[in-house]
Amino acid sequence: MLQPARDDRLALRERLAGTLPGMLDEALARVTSEVAFTRHTEAGASSDVERVIRQNLDHFGSLLRQERLPAPEEIELMMRAAARRAEERVPLPEVLAAYFTGFRYCWEQSGKLIEGDESADLVEVGSLALSYLQTVTTAVIDAYVETTTALSGQDREGRATLLAALLAGTDRATDWHAAGLDVWDEHSVVVLRLARPRHEDDATMTIEARRRTRAIRKALIELTGSEVLDDLTTLGGVVVLDGRVDPVRLRQALFPILGSRWHAGLAVADAHCPTPEAAAAAADCAEVADRLNHPSGVHQLADLLLEVQVTRPGPARTALRQLLRPLEDSTELVQTLAVYVEENGRRAVTAARLHVHPNTLDYRLRRIRELTGIDPCEREGGQLLRAALVVREFVESIPRH
Known part of the structure; x- marks a missing residue:
């Protein structure tokens, strides 16, 4: 009597998925032996490596059983770990090497599970593994690069020096040249007061705040068609823009990024109003609007004359x-x-x-x-x-x- 045909393709995937949890220790040992940064890190980083390997094994097992790639929120742990490696200045190739080394070990073990002619099924498993690696490493690279960009700041050093000189009223043509900019005879000073991003995890909150800061810069560059000078932090800061910026267009540029709770003071520096004076006026407007619970948006001295005048210390x-x-x-x-x-x-x-x-x-x-x-x-x-x-x-x- 003929026996019912067995679905070997499903069987191979099920067998591999069932063995993945038991690979944790050996996969960790392989990664630690072959990837240098995992051997020379603090306890927190070592714990990160183990958690990332465990999560990869869990998610890949789910992919084998359900053919479902992980959603972005499911790999947030890996993104946070990548951000921390960037903060520790671990080279990106080493970060990626840890992923590929771990998966190479799993691939070697899957070869030992083949029964009979399952080469086609092994190819399918390999295709799933590559799809998974593409999803995960893309997210890891994004998190790493975003953090590195926020931390490096080396290309912004000249502009930071120029901004400090501008706000002190001591800028010279050489400062502008060092920053790679022509002198802005007329410029707008924006002082932002922002609500702190809310997230239960500090690392994720930091990443979100940096993303918001980069989004602000990008929006203002698009608004003015020029580079910007800024000292933005998670809670706001000063931004100097080339030319005279329209407050309505400034609000339109910032609102989609900042949402419901933010205040921007705006003043123009020109031949009649030095930059330090404009910066002080913009800061006063932002502070007064924030403390007096005015609606979020862009505020100028002409709109807050009484409030600014009576609230100054004295x-x-x-x-x-x-x-x-x-x-x-x-x-x-x-x-x-x-x-x-x-x-x-x-x-x-x-x-x-x-x-x-x-x-x-x-x-x-x-x-x-x-x-x-x-x-x-x-x-x-x-x-x-x-x-x-x-x-x-x-x-x-x-x-x-």
Whole structure:
């Protein structure tokens, strides 16, 4: 009687998938013996090597059983490990050698599993292995190169020197020449304040922040058609752009990258406004907009004249802060004053927003006048209390150490 034909192709793949977990120790030993950096690393890097080999064996086993290549999020561990090797200055060929050495060992072991004429099936397994290696090494190379680009900075040294000189007002033609740039007689100064990227893993957060920084540079280069000077970090920094940049176009360039929580101060440096002065104005605008919870976007001094002026450190700010001290014990009165000022003294609208009777609003406004000595219903008093509210919100947003 004829026996049912056995699916040898499936059997070979299943047999190989079943043996992969047991290859961990030998694969690790092979990689350690043949790839130099794995023998001369700290404990953290050695642990990385073992985890990466284990994950490769797991994912390749899944590919053999299910014919499914790993998704990007499934190889994040390998990408983070590659980023750390880049930070440690391990050469990329050595990083890749660890992958190829480990897979060469697995390929040798798969040859020992052949039963009868399974050469065609072995070729198929080899094709799957190459597809897997292509997927994984492409992601590893991307993570390594991105990190290396962010860390190297050697090609940016001349521009960093130029930026420092610009912000100090001491730049010379030789500084521009060393940076490979012609002198920008008119340039825009942008100061960015950014929210920290959120991720539970520090290494991944760092990689994401660097990607964001590179995306900002690329967008601004495309916006101006010129190189940019910057000292951007994960939380923002200064960017100098050639020419006079339109604030609307600047926002359009940055919004897709930065999302919902960011502030950019913008000022123009020219013959009438030196770069240090423009940088200070841009920094003031970004800080004030951030601390006063203005909508994300691009902010200029003309839009924030009162806020910037009254929040600068000095006797005037201190005096304005003291005006509302008598209201410290009554959040109700502070809230009432804030809404009344926002509504430009419109009683009916203010009462509606506060969900109180107009007579209650009048009573609260009288109490504010009695406690502070300033009448919010008078023009001068209202302006003074508006400035005091700005100072109060600004000062309270400053972290206390």
